[in-house]
Amino acid sequence: SQISEQLGSLKDEYKKVINDAVAVHNPSLKQKLLQNTAAISKTVLSDFDWKLKLALSSDKLATLQEPLLQLDLDMRDVNGDGKRVFLELNKTELAKLITSLEGCSKVGSPTTNYIMMLRIL
Numbered sequence: 001s002q003i004s005e006q007l008g009s010l011k012d013e014y015k016k017v018i019n020d021a022v023a024v025h026n027p028s029l030k031q032k033l034l035q036n037t038a039a040i041s042k043t044v045l046s047d048f049d050w051k052l053k054l055a056l057s058s059d060k061l062a063t064l065q066e067p068l069l070q071l072d073l074d075m076r077d078v079n080g081d082g083k084r085v086f087l088e089l090n091k092t093e094l095a096k097l098i099t100s101l102e103g104c105s106k107v108g109s110p111t112t113n114y115i116m117m118l119r120i121l
Contacts (some may be wrong), residue, residue, distance in 0.1 A: 042078040046076040047074040050070065053070060069090075070088050073087070
């Protein structure tokens with residue numbers, strides 16, 4: 001398992017004990033991790049909007065045809081105060097964002113709907 005690999009040269013019998021302990025307590029460990037993560041920031045994504053653009057030229061290149069995604073994120077904190085974050089992403093940057101959001105969803109973050117919307121692109 002990944003835990004055994006992380007433990008490196010530790011004796012196998014100790015690795016097994018640690019693996020067993022983590023397996024037994026995995027749900028509570030995940031819950032505690034989620035609580036600790038939520039305590040860092042109480043800001044949540046409340047809405048988003050996107051537009052697909054095609055950059056036809058650039059000052060660096062005579063011709064450039066690169067699709068760009070303009071992503072507008074509406075963020076809200078616990079007081080209800082809002083903030084809008086604007087992102088302009090090329091295909092590579094968008095792929096990294098989607099991968100990051102998928103990682104969040106595996107931990108239990110409620111980003112699944114947003115990931116599905118981004119995949120439509």
